[in-house]
Amino acid sequence: MDPTLDTAEKHRPDSYEQLTNRYELLLGQHQIELRLADRLGSGCEFPEMFAAIAESSDLPMWVFDTRGPVVLRSGDRELDQPDIASICADARAGQLGNRFVIAPAPNGVARRFLVRRLEGSSADDSIGWLVMGEIGRSFRKLDQFLVDRGAVYLARHCTLHHAMHRSIADLTQGFVERLLRRGEHGESTVEDARRIGIAPDSTCIVVAIDDSALSRGIGDIDSLISSLSKLIAGQVFGARTPRGPVLIVDLGAAERIEDSRLIEEVCRGLNSALPDSGVQCGVSSAVEVDAITEGYDEALEVVACLERFTADHTRVVSVRDLGPARILVANGNIAAIRRYVEHTLGPLWSEQGDSDMETLMNTLAQFSRVGHSIRRTAAAMSVHENTVRQRLARVRRLTGLDMLNDPFAQLSVHTALAIIALRNRAHPLWDTRARGLLSRGRVRQKAVEIG
Structure with missing residues (x-):
């Protein structure tokens, strides 16, 4: 077979x-x-x-x-x-x-x-x-x-x-942009905020970032959101707008007395999450959900102030840091601003000052930072309370500023110090790490730069 x-x-x-x-x-x-x-x-x-x-x-x-x-x-x-x-x-x-x-x-x-x-x-x-x-x-x-x-x-x-996370991020960015352009779509800010998870009774802080000095900007905004979310107690949403990256920090329902602490927490987180150089960052006051657009305007005003005093290092400054100085700096003539500072601080601003002037300037900064409290100023500077009183008395004799009793004098000094510190990474009014920042040599340097 x-x-x-x-x-x-x-x-x-x-x-x-x-x-x-x-x-x-x-x-x-x-x-x-x-x-x-x-x-x-x-x-x-x-x-x-x-x-x-x-x-x-x-x-x-x-x-x-x-x-x-x-x-x-x-x-x-x-x-x-x-x-x-x-x-x-x-x-x-x-x-x-x-x-x-x-x-x-x-x-x-x-x-x-x-x-x-x-x-x-x-x-x-x-x-x-x-x-x-x-x-x-x-x-x-x-x-x-x-x-x-x-x-x-x-x-x-x-x-x-x-792919899902990318789609969610794109949708979130779209709603963030709508929140910043309230009224264009005929819907309330609260409704758009609810869609991305912000409750109607939440307290929010808006952050405007200018990263134009960096060749590629700050990179992926999602990475910044992720980094910042690990540093603060709140949700972070963001979008890249034609004017630069914008963040909305949702801190949940909070009492008004907590505003200062919340703003400081956000600023510390931004200082840690952002690059060391090339970024200018404005932080709004703590606002309600229906005032997010106004918070965005505040943050942009701070960025505008920073842009008037160029610097290479990254700066994070809040509306609270500048106070009324942001209106003056954003809209005023630089020469007039310098004259305002010189007129307010008088001989404390003079290049002929000595170490005593430096001590008085540092005392003024601490006194403003701690809410015009002699006791807290003395504790912060490790001196006796009477020493603080004596220094403030000398300030009054030299400048006419009654820092103990005159609210207008307190506001004027706050504004002048905020302008001086505008170029500094740490703000001497609110950051204890900046103690001694307003040394006489630094003051003279700022006088030249502002002029």
Whole structure:
């Protein structure tokens, strides 16, 4: 008989055991697919997606990021994690798909690992690695399927959530822009604020940023929002407008007596989150939701004041810092502003001053900063209360300013000191770290710059 016609051996039916094994494999694959698809569709977080994968096997699993550190691990057992650099050396060159890798574990025992790259939006974009270790039993066919499909679902999770977050960020930015342009769309500020999660009774602070001095600006505004959110107790929303980045800080329902503390907290957070140079930042007063537009105008006025006194370093100044000086600086003639400062401070502003003048200037700054309290001024400067009274008496003899009893004199000094300090990173009226900032040498320097 022609051997090519003998097909009995080739088409012999599978045994019952083979059919059973194949059915169990397909059933296991089907169950894994359903479990992972259901978890992905539930909108879970990344750790929950990984947990669904890890629960499908009794072998240990890890997720590594592209730099090597482990991101997630399965089980409660404290197993030594594999060295991702050694088992994926060729994978970094794009040569590793899904196969066994034999590599030494930290305890010196060589083990096999299943490794799968988590691909991003493109084949060249790598998110990380999914690794399964052959510990406790040998690998089975279903393990390889689990690693393969698990890597696909983890990558899809990252891609989908990134797209969702981007869409939410775009929508939020649109509503922030509407809040800043109240009235153009015929809807109330409160309604637009509610759409992005700001309650009607919230207290908000608006931040206007000028980053035009930087070649690429401050970069991704979402990164700034994320950094600032970790530094302050409140939600942060933002948008990049034609006039520069704008942030709205939602501090929730707060008492008016808390306004000063809230503004200081936001300013400290901005100083930490922003680059050290090239950024000018204006911070509004604490406003209600229906006054967000007015808060934006305040912040822009502060930025306008900063732009009149150029500086390379980053400056964060609030409306509270400047007080009425912002109206004078934003709209006044620079020469007239200098004359105002000279007229207010008199000989304290003179270049002929000595160390006594420096001491008096620092005392004035502290006295204004602590709310015109002799006791708090003495404590801040570590001197006796009578010493503060004597210095303020000398100020009155030299300038005619009755800082203890005349509110107009107090306001005038506050305004003059705010103008002097406009170029400084730390504001001497409100920041204790700036104590001594108004030294005689610095005052003379500012006199030249303002002139």
